Amino acid sequence: MNAAVTDYDVLRVFCAANGGYGNELGVVRDGSVLPDPDGRQAFAAKLGFGGTVFVDDPERGVIDICTPTLRLPFAGIPCVGTAWLLDVPELVTPAGVVGARQDGEFTWIEARAQWSRPHTLRRYGSPAEVDDLPVPPKGERVYAWAWEDEAAGRVRARGFPGRDDGIDEDEATGAAALLLTDRLGRALNITQGAGSQLLTAPQPRGWVELGGRVLLER
Incomplete structure (x- = not known):
């Protein structure tokens, strides 16, 4: 190197x-x-x-x-x-x-959901169930989610990359947000992890927009 x-x-x-x-x-x-x-x-x-x-x-x-x-x-x-x-x-x-x-304050990209790495999108009955989840077994890439307010498109989610790269839980997972938006076919306001925010919006011809705030640390 x-x-x-x-x-x-x-x-x-x-x-x-x-x-x-x-x-x-x-x-x-x-x-x-x-x-x-x-x-x-x-x-x-x-x-x-x-x-x-x-x-x-x-x-x-x-x-x-x-x-x-x-x-x-x-x-x-x-x-x-x-x-x-x-x-x-x-x-x-x-x-x-x-x-x-x-x-x-938001930066948006437009991409195709099929470009994302595969995730198991697993729906739960309430945000509390998502909050209480243990880390899944190694090798299973899971995006766990529940509606906080279905009418408003508000989602509570946690991302588990299957301990890929030594990570038990992902604080924010843009690829999975694209996949979930593509599956549901509607705009979402996702709170993931401890408090990260991801916004999405389906677009014509199979495209999906993904937006969020970015800060320069150094």
Whole structure:
């Protein structure tokens, strides 16, 4: 790994209204300093965030997404966070072109649910049931959810990545939010984890918008 790579931003994506919660994301704005895929993977593992983005063309929004253990063609948090940081109208990912826009305090992307990693979407009868859930067995990627207010589209959710990358529970899961929105066919206001907020809205021809607040940590 290139030890000289130290210039990266740390964002928190899908924050609550008070600026708390959300998931950390690393972004290397100049991906050319570490062009080798194995080196990028090692650097992402060293940082230890759920996602690290390498920007290969900041003007066109070309990005490469890595977790500590693998490269992803698409992921919600990396795309929302990088769209906010670069302020570009689109991102180019291996999965396809992701639309992006800013709307007040929220950054939105537009993607296809099938680009997301598979999750078991498991509905429960009440938010309290979701809150009381234990961590599922290793290997099962579960997005547990319940209606807080069905008429208003308010959802309580928790994300369990099956201990992937050593994580028992995910504070915010953009990919699963896309999948749930695609299944329900309606806009959602999701509170996940300890207090992260994710907004979604289905769009024509199989697209889904995903929005949230982003803060720069350093």
